[in-house]
Amino acid sequence: MNRIGIIGDADSVLGFKAFGLDAYACLNKDEAAETLHKIVKDDYGIIFITERYYMEIEDEIAKYAELRIPAIVAIPGSDGGYGIGLSNVKRAVEKAVGADILFGDK
């Protein structure tokens, strides 16, 4: 049995908390990174991170890219989307195919 976590600013994670996720409200990126390192070792299956923090702690997240679980996924936060999710897929495509064949220049 795995848990689902969400890391983000307080406004964003509030609703998810009501839904029953383990919500970690963070004030800044250091706190977010720290939280990530802490909970990644627990039995989380999915960790959602709001896009702003995702952007800021990308290097930290990359360390866990090869793990099968948890899946660390960027979702838009309450401050709006930055399109990180899509650009992640775009990067994966570039890595796999060698060129971006799906998205074009955006």
Place this chain on the structure above:
Amino acid sequence: MARLNVKPTRMVLSKLKGQLKVAVKGHKLLKDKRDELMRIFIEQAKEIKTFREEVDPKLEEVYQSFAVARAVVSPEMLEEALMFPKTSVSLVATTKNVMSVDVPSFDFKQSSNDTDSVYPYGFATTSGALDQAIEKLTALFPQLMKLAEMEKEAMLLADEIEKTRRRVNALEYVKIPAYQETIKYIKMKLSEDERGNQTRLMKVKDMMLEEERQKQLARDAEMLAKADAS
């Protein structure tokens, strides 16, 4: 092209031939693997793209609803209302095997003691906007899970494709040519040795014949001398 640093002997030659065979076979298999992975991956990536474009705006809607709720209800009240979630989500992560890449597959269950309501609060102190927000989030959540699953799968596949492609290229452009080059080199070297040996033998034979002839001449001369004397 780099030739392998080996001794040109028949033993090494036959070993290299075996290795070349394995390399060629492996190259073909890996190439097939790469192509299939690529096909799956591209399909997946397209799906994710449309899915993302669908989910992201919906999530923003959820946030908007929460924002409205926050505007209507005082922060303390909101905090209080959402403090103890009534439902809990549990996730069963299993492994799916896609072309020998282990990818996670998530199956989530929302457990609640009260089946007909996900709202962890009474309706007296909160506004309808909050109900709406939570309702929307509940509806959206399965999609978010699916998205997480697909994105993770795509990332893992991308990794695997990159690795496989490197292996294919290493075999195709480095290993196999090196083997071929070395095999060719050994073959040439061996036949060169063979030719060298042949000529040496011929030369030796010539020398022996010459020696024999000289001896014969000497014997003949001796016999002639003897005949003259008598």
